[in-house]
Structure formats: C-alpha cells, structure tokens
Amino acid sequence: MRFIVEKVCRQGDRIMVSGRTPVGPLQGIWQNREPPIVRSGCHVELTIDAPHEAAAPRVCAPATALAGDTVVFHGLCEEADEALYYLRFAADWLEMIDISAISTPRKAGDLISFSAPVDGIKIYPYTL
Numbered sequence: 001m002r003f004i005v006e007k008v009c010r011q012g013d014r015i016m017v018s019g020r021t022p023v024g025p026l027q028g029i030w031q032n033r034e035p036p037i038v039r040s041g042c043h044v045e046l047t048i049d050a051p052h053e054a055a056a057p058r059v060c061a062p063a064t065a066l067a068g069d070t071v072v073f074h075g076l077c078e079e080a081d082e083a084l085y086y087l088r089f090a091a092d093w094l095e096m097i098d099i100s101a102i103s104t105p106r107k108a109g110d111l112i113s114f115s116a117p118v119d120g121i122k123i124y125p126y127t128l
Contacts, residue, residue: 001093003044003123005036017123022090024064027071028121042125043092048073049120051101054113062089062111072115077106087112 003026007018015030028046036042057063057074065072075087075095084096085106097114106112 001044001090002041003125004041005038008035008038010035014119016118021064022093023062025066025071026064026121026123027066027118028123029119031122031124036125043128045124045126046095047122047124048095048097048116049122051097051114051116053102053104054115057111057113060111062087064089067115069118070115071118071121072113074111074113077108077110077112079108080106085112 001021003019003021005017005019009016015035016027017030017036018025018027020026030036054072059074062076063074073095075089077085078088078094079086080099083099085099085102087095087097089095101114102112
C-alpha cells in the first residue's frame with residue numbers, strides 16, 4: 001500500500017512513524033534501520049499484532065482512524081477461511097487477521113472493524 005510519511009520520532013531504539021494511507025491515518029513502528037523522510041511516499045506492508053474487535057463502524061467503506069494510541073481499521077471482507085479473514089482496504093492493500101479476533105462470524109462483503117495499539121503495528125517499507 002502507498003503510505004505518505006507525516007511524522008517521524010525516535011522512542012528508545014524504535015522509530016515511530018505517522019502518516020496517511022489511501023483510506024486514512026496510520027501510525028506504527030518503522031521496520032527499517034533508516035528512518036523515512038517526512039512528506040515522502042513509499043510502499044509498505046503491515047504486521048498487526050493482537051488485533052481486537054472494534055465497535056461496528058459508522059462508515060460503510062474501508063477506512064482507518066486514530067484513537068489515542070490505537071489505530072482502528074474498517075476493512076471489507078473479501079474472503080474467510082477456517083483461520084483467517086482477508087480484508088481489503090484499497091486496491092493494493094489486503095490484510096489477513098486471525099478469525100478468532102472477531103467474535104461474530106463474518107462473511108464476504110461484510111465490513112469488519114478491529115483495532116490495534118500503535119506499538120503493535122509494524123510498518124515494513126518495500127520497493128516495487
């Protein structure tokens with residue numbers, strides 16, 4: 001997914017970044033030795049540790065939002081199997097979350113909301 005860097009700060013040995021995705025804000029731990037350049041764009045993938053089900057969204061399309069030190073994700077379920085939900089956020093952004101993180105069973109076409117603390121979100125840059 002495309003990520004536009006808005007803020008970079010060091011917290012001990014971690015590089016925390018904030019920025020924008022195609023569907024809203026995102027914050028997490030940068031997974032590269034070199035910090036990104038503010039106002040630059042790059043492609044990233046995420047690892048989201050310990051997602052928790054969030055309240056039903058007031059939105060009807062994929063989105064992200066910041067709530068203090070938490071990122072709230074609203075993704076469109078493309079598919080589900082016995083272990084994972086495959087959630088679409090943008091044409092180039094698909095996340096997989098453990099089916100056990102969501103208490104109510106969902107199916108393709110449903111909007112699924114979950115949240116994760118920013119220190120549980122790892123942001124990996126990559127080159128196309």
